[in-house]
Amino acid sequence: MGKKSITLPSEKIEGLSETFPGRRVEASFGPRSVPWHLWCGIGAVFSGAFGLYWDVSWHMSIGRDSFWTPAHVAMQMCGVVAGLTCGYLILSHTFGRRPAPEARDASVRIWGFRGPLGAFICTWGSLAMLTGAPFDNWWHAAYGLDVKLKSPPHSLLIGGTFIIGLGVLVMVGAAMNRASGELKQKLTWLSLLVGGLMIAIILLISLEYKFRPMMHSALFYRTVSVVVPIVLITVSQPTGRRWACSIVIAVYTGLLLADVWIFPLFPAEPKLGPVFHKIDHFVPYEFPLLLIAPAAVLDLLSIKIRGWDKRLQAAVFGSAFFLTFLLVQWPFATFLMSPGARNRVFGAGYMGYSTHPDSYYARHLFLQLEQTGAHFWIRMLEALTGAILSSGLGLIGADLMRRIRR
């Protein structure tokens, strides 16, 4: 696939002579173009993320359906494509007769197998999805309870999708760290793309704490503040791009906006009862969260506080994320509950066929999940702390991503 090794004998990597005393290590830039397996991996993650939201829409519009719905197929394609691609990579690196030298050199070894580190992570994610499928099937037969997303087998399935995203991110990140010039720029964009898809996936895992009626509860802000900064910072910081966080969130926002604006164009009819709302088109999941605002603030801050102590950076990033998100999402949630948002742009008027007319959701009311004011503020404090810890972990993740080479 056009792999070409460019060895620059004179170009020593900075600091490596100290790291590897007595050894001469040369920079190997590998292929000039994005390798095919990275495209496959990114396609798999996109298929998984899009499939997950499509499946949510399918359940809201048609209900539980056969295993072979297009949405299910899209989700499963994530595991299949990633698993086959990475399985091939591992086998070819291990047993291939003519593995490219730079490819073999840029691999890790696990249980006697060789391959890119990300390929092993992706394979693990695929196997997790494979395990999750029969487990989920049995779970439904044993306990029912399909009406909720949060269950051990669902976590394994969606978690597997997320881990595949992480594996692809590691593969892209390692290639990015080894590359230079135009290829590095391309890979930088691709890592931000994968990061945006991972944000979409991780926000779906916590979907049950993020429905619109919960947007004035502290639980909602705690959930978002814990799950988003770690991924956002891990992905964006190593790229060194000016608006990296904003680009990542733009990907997430674009994916959900596409859902909100495109899905209703297609006809759908519920197959299950009870039908509380007659619908004749697909009902999308909700308008994306306004994460673009805290992302932009993080981008602006990252220049200002570069070089600060990591703990201080985490405190600043976390606080900024939490406060900015609170400041924009709270009033935006109020707007989403108003009649002005019940249109095709904001999609607040869409109701799944099984949404009970007496529910908070159908009545466009906020649900008070915290019984007392004290409970609310304790959770808000937890949200702030969670955002800081999540940012700190994100900084550690970003440091690891910068150092990943294989």
Add this chain to the structure above:
Amino acid sequence: MRKLTQVVLLLILARPAAAHVGSPDIFFEGNAGPYRLFVTVRTPRVIPGVAGIEIRSQSAIREIRVAPLLLTGLGSENSPAPQVAERSADDPQFFACSVWLMQFGVFQLRIHAYGAQGEGQLVVPVPATVQGTLRMQNTLAFALTALMIFLSIGAVSVVGAFFRDGMLEPGADRRPVDLRRGRLAMLAAAISVVGILYLGNRWWNWDAEVTTSRIYRAPRLAANLESGEYMLLRATDPEWLQLVGRHPLIPDHGYLMHLFLVRFPEMDRFWHLHPRQIKPGVFLQGLPSMPSGLYKIFADVVHEDGFPETLLAEITLPGMQGSPLTGDDSEASARPVSRVSQISGVSELPDGGRVLWERDAAPLKPNVPGHFRFRVEGRDGKPVQDLEPYMGMAGHAEFLSWDGTVFAHVHPAGSVSMAALQIAEASLMPDMANLQPSPHRNHSLSAAALPPEVSFPYGFPRPGQYRIFVQMKRAGRIQTAVFDAQVK
């Protein structure tokens, strides 16, 4: 994991019950316009769950479609897209499909039949309750355990590789410090994996407990003898009393409660009584003359949302002289089950007549739906011409296992509650106005004389010995025939 397995085993041993006791499947026969259909609904063990629908038509039908709606309230008006039932390759008059029941409560299955005589519609009320959980098959448990171990070890190994090799420049060799870092990372990963598995197991157990708490169990009644001649029945479950507050009981073919008293273990005395409710959840019944003994009580009620229940109780009574039976109350005596040596297809009636169970020689099998046909003959051996409706129907049959764990009160229309059926049919009226006339509402009969044969659609839920009480009204007197059945 062992604890979880024990929980699951306990769950599957829990007695399933809904409208009846231990007999969750629904058998129904009725007319979809010009087409006579026998419908069997295999209710799911869990909710949401899949109900299996089996439909047999007596005449040629081109297509059958099935749609689930709630029986009452919101959700009873809009129909989802009906599912097309698949025609059997071996039997062109047999159709089957699956329908999801997505929530607790009472559904109505609207069955649309299409054929040469046009379209017909039939409605079947179906209560949806959790009956238990499933045990994981050994092969699946083994496969999942193996995969989980593989994933756990794999996760630790991948994390180790990340910190050992992942940050090395391509081609660089590992140094001792890399190996040490890798080992430390693997240790941390192993601890994390154990923690995740522990938390996952707790989560699993918690979800299993949630399901356990939702398993339907027949409500209990406390039965006491009052003033030596009255039986006071009091609901003891506070949740059930709350339910009665939300959904009061409604009459089912004329009465709020149909109470069956059966002397155990011999099942030699049987009463079908109708207590009156003196306040929600409290019933009073004047007792007739009865011999002493332990009596099991099966009390059928229906809530206003169409949810049928069988309440359970036991009472030990002394021999007593009570009031004569009046109205629709009835009684029967039978040979003690311990003295039944041969299953007979004939039951002698007190008036000298007899009832014949018309069945072939084939052994009775569990979970096989069929008609239980009984012909009434007079003292002269000829089919009688003087049968009358008994509480609006040609007959009532109670199927009771000898051990008392299965009880079903069945009518010629089937095992559904008549009150729930009336609600369902009422909701169908606007649709039926456009369809061909249907004798749908023939479950409640006029006082005209009935044919000498009565038939009940039903299927035994499991192997065992059963006693069947068949009740009809003849010339103003209620007659109860008693049969025994061996189901293998």
